Amino acid sequence: MRLSILLFALYQLVWISSKTNRAFKKFISKAKVRFLIKTEDGKYARLFVFDQGRVSTATGPDHAFDAALVWKDPKIAFSVMLKKNQVAVFNAAAEGKLKIEGMSVFALWFDKATSHIL
Amino acid sequence: MSKIYGGHLAAKYLKEVEHVDMVFTLSGGHIENILDGLTEYKIKTIDVRHEQVAAMMAHAWSVYTNKPGVCLVTAGPGFTNALTGIVNAHLENVPLVVLCGRHPLRDDLKGALQEMNQIDMVKPVTKWCATCYETKRIPEYLSIAFRQATMGRPGPVFLELPPDILFEEVDEKTVVIPKRRTHKTVTQPGKNELEEAARLINQAKKPIFLGGSGVGMSGCGDILEKFIEKTGVPISLVNYGRGVLSDNHPLSVNGGGFTGLNAGLPVVDVIIAAGVRFNWLLQCGQLFPDAKVIRIDIDPHEIDRNRHADVGLAGDVGQVLGQLLPLVEKRDHSPWLKSFKNAYSAFMTSELEKRKTPSDPIHPIRLVEQIMTVFGDDAFYVADGGDTSYYGLSGFASKHQGGVQTPAGGLLGCLGTGIPFALAAKLAHPDKPVIVLQGDGSFGFNGMEFDTAIRHNIPIICIINNDCAWGMIKHSQEVSLGANRLTCSELGMRHYEKVVEGLGGYGELVTIDAEIIPAIKRAVASGKPACINVMTDPTVTSPATVFFYQSFSEL
Numbered sequence: 001m002r003l004s005i006l007l008f009a010l011y012q013l014v015w016i017s018s019k020t021n022r023a024f025k026k027f028i029s030k031a032k033v034r035f036l037i038k039t040e041d042g043k044y045a046r047l048f049v050f051d052q053g054r055v056s057t058a059t060g061p062d063h064a065f066d067a068a069l070v071w072k073d074p075k076i077a078f079s080v081m082l083k084k085n086q087v088a089v090f091n092a093a094a095e096g097k098l099k100i101e102g103m104s105v106f107a108l109w110f111d112k113a114t115s116h117i118l
Numbered sequence: 119m120s121k122i123y124g125g126h127l128a129a130k131y132l133k134e135v136e137h138v139d140m141v142f143t144l145s146g147g148h149i150e151n152i153l154d155g156l157t158e159y160k161i162k163t164i165d166v167r168h169e170q171v172a173a174m175m176a177h178a179w180s181v182y183t184n185k186p187g188v189c190l191v192t193a194g195p196g197f198t199n200a201l202t203g204i205v206n207a208h209l210e211n212v213p214l215v216v217l218c219g220r221h222p223l224r225d226d227l228k229g230a231l232q233e234m235n236q237i238d239m240v241k242p243v244t245k246w247c248a249t250c251y252e253t254k255r256i257p258e259y260l261s262i263a264f265r266q267a268t269m270g271r272p273g274p275v276f277l278e279l280p281p282d283i284l285f286e287e288v289d290e291k292t293v294v295i296p297k298r299r300t301h302k303t304v305t306q307p308g309k310n311e312l313e314e315a316a317r318l319i320n321q322a323k324k325p326i327f328l329g330g331s332g333v334g335m336s337g338c339g340d341i342l343e344k345f346i347e348k349t350g351v352p353i354s355l356v357n358y359g360r361g362v363l364s365d366n367h368p369l370s371v372n373g374g375g376f377t378g379l380n381a382g383l384p385v386v387d388v389i390i391a392a393g394v395r396f397n398w399l400l401q402c403g404q405l406f407p408d409a410k411v412i413r414i415d416i417d418p419h420e421i422d423r424n425r426h427a428d429v430g431l432a433g434d435v436g437q438v439l440g441q442l443l444p445l446v447e448k449r450d451h452s453p454w455l456k457s458f459k460n461a462y463s464a465f466m467t468s469e470l471e472k473r474k475t476p477s478d479p480i481h482p483i484r485l486v487e488q489i490m491t492v493f494g495d496d497a498f499y500v501a502d503g504g505d506t507s508y509y510g511l512s513g514f515a516s517k518h519q520g521g522v523q524t525p526a527g528g529l530l531g532c533l534g535t536g537i538p539f540a541l542a543a544k545l546a547h548p549d550k551p552v553i554v555l556q557g558d559g560s561f562g563f564n565g566m567e568f569d570t571a572i573r574h575n576i577p578i579i580c581i582i583n584n585d586c587a588w589g590m591i592k593h594s595q596e597v598s599l600g601a602n603r604l605t606c607s608e609l610g611m612r613h614y615e616k617v618v619e620g621l622g623g624y625g626e627l628v629t630i631d632a633e634i635i636p637a638i639k640r641a642v643a644s645g646k647p648a649c650i651n652v653m654t655d656p657t658v659t660s661p662a663t664v665f666f667y668q669s670f671s672e673l
């Protein structure tokens with residue numbers, strides 16, 4: 001539940017920033033990226049869609065994506081994502097609690113994009 | 119009185135003093151006498167179909183043999199054609215010796231054939247350049263050229279030899295042949311810097327050794343192995359350093375390729391960067407903001423470039439590691455190494471799955487995996503192209519120095535280097551398989567060099583990753599311009615294998631996964647230079663394209 005709220009709040013922040021944050025707007029202005037964050041069992045999932053400056057979202061795990069962060073369970077996802085810390089993400093991946101499907105370079109892009117707003 | 123032509127004198131010096139046994143060239147009237155001299159002094163000549171390939175092969179020869187490569191080109195268009203290869207060597211700091219024809223001195227300013235100011239044009243892209251005006255001084259000029267190319271930080275040199283002096287005869291007794299340099303100037307870091315570097319290495323919890331071309335040019339495999347095995351530091355070798363320690367060494371993290379470095383570098387605490395530049399490929403050193411950086415470089419000016427070094431050690435990589443070795447402690451970083459490998463494997467989940475899964479249409483990374491299945495790590499691999507370079511760099515592994523090269527991924531981004539590099543690799547290592555994974559776009563630059571391969575019996579195996587496009591550009595345009603506005607990025611299906619067949623080589627077209635390995639085996643069995651044209655999925659975009667596009671999208 002907490003993860004769902006976190007993902008929803010993150011999307012809200014992304015949407016507002018796409019209208020108001022000059023650096024973020026510039027960063028996403030040419031990008032076409034579909035980035036999914038979900039748990040392995042698919043119970044928690046949110047898609048972030050960036051389309052040359054416009055952002056939108058969808059819930060559910062079964063969307064096409066360029067990259068997906070797949071978390072072993074929602075608690076770990078919540079605690080690591082809240083830290084906003086590359087070491088925590090790296091450790092989660094090293095310990096088998098996180099994997100990236102699709103191209104990880106899009107995950108790096110998403111991380112860089114959100115660094116403008118978090 | 120024994121007379122000798124200037125051209126023969128040049129060849130005599132190359133053979134007897136520099137021990138040059140191979141020269142890469144394309145014939146021309148202005149350089150006829152020196153070509154004849156190469157025959158006289160039994161120096162093997164590899165004559166190519168475009169002078170840029172002569173320069174690129176000589177460049178590659180220096181990478182695969184650790185000796186300066188020599189190319190000989192004629193004046194005018196021979197010179198301008200070679201320029202791309204010279205620039206490439208300049209940006210990669212390679213000891214390339216370019217000998218070039220020139221219009222006759224007697225015809226200066228008369229409108230002679232191929233009269234142009236070559237020196238001013240080549241000056242910005244060479245370490246040294248000169249024109250020799252006197253036959254007797256040819257050996258002296260050559261001696262300077264070789265010294266300049268090889269000493270300190272290496273680089274390309276250019277010597278212009280006018281036909282007036284090449285065709286002139288002189289009394290051999292009056293010529294002074296310089297002795298070959300025997301000294302090696304050594305730059306050493308200070309004791310304090312060495313101790314500080316050792317202290318950082320001994321205290322590190324998550325270190326990495328990142329080695330580049332300076333490792334390869336140092337020829338320091340033995341000392342590097344001792345250093346790595348004593349410190350236990352995970353190692354990634356790139357550029358001409360690749361393979362100095364096998365990609366399959368237990369401490370190597372090269373299996374993660376580009377993705378592995380992107381995953382691991384942001385969390386390391388100490389980086390030992392040896393003979394590697396922090397240029398755009400390493401995000402100018404911004405990828406590891408919190409790490410302590412120890413930089414080893416033969417050029418002291420490189421040490422703080424783009425990223426302040428906590429410790430700078432100026433000197434040859436092998437010599438510096440030799441000085442550090444007694445100062446560092448025996449350590450075991452296996453838990454960190456395991457974390458590193460686990461993390462990048464988690465970041466590469468889809469890529470690792472695709473390698474193991476037959477695909478229709480064929481995924482390029484699956485193609486690379488199938489090639490590796492046939493040849494393993496006892497082979498030399500070259501990849502040439504945009505996306506193709508990424509897949510080659512990521513999927514190939516070799517236990518040989520220079521065993522995996524993606525010359526098109528260097529600073530010049532010089533597509534077309536694949537076939538020249540593969541030819542040079544095969545000449546340097548005739549008993550090893552040499553495979554070039556070639557983009558279909560980049561095949562167009564030097565595909566005609568299969569004629570060179572056939573004339574000189576250099577049986578390389580070229581496998582084309584054919585997506586019928588300039589893939590990296592096409593996929594970028596799909597994002598930036600839209601799929602309906604692609605411009606100059608599509609190529610269409612072409613039977614490149616038939617081009618090679620027409621030239622006398624072996625050719626085969628592959629469209630399904632199951633045929634990749636049998637086709638490669640048939641190509642090997644043919645004993646000829648071979649081209650396997652593999653149709654791959656045109657929709658696949660590599661991470662390199664995304665990375666490349668992003669770097670522009672932020673402008």
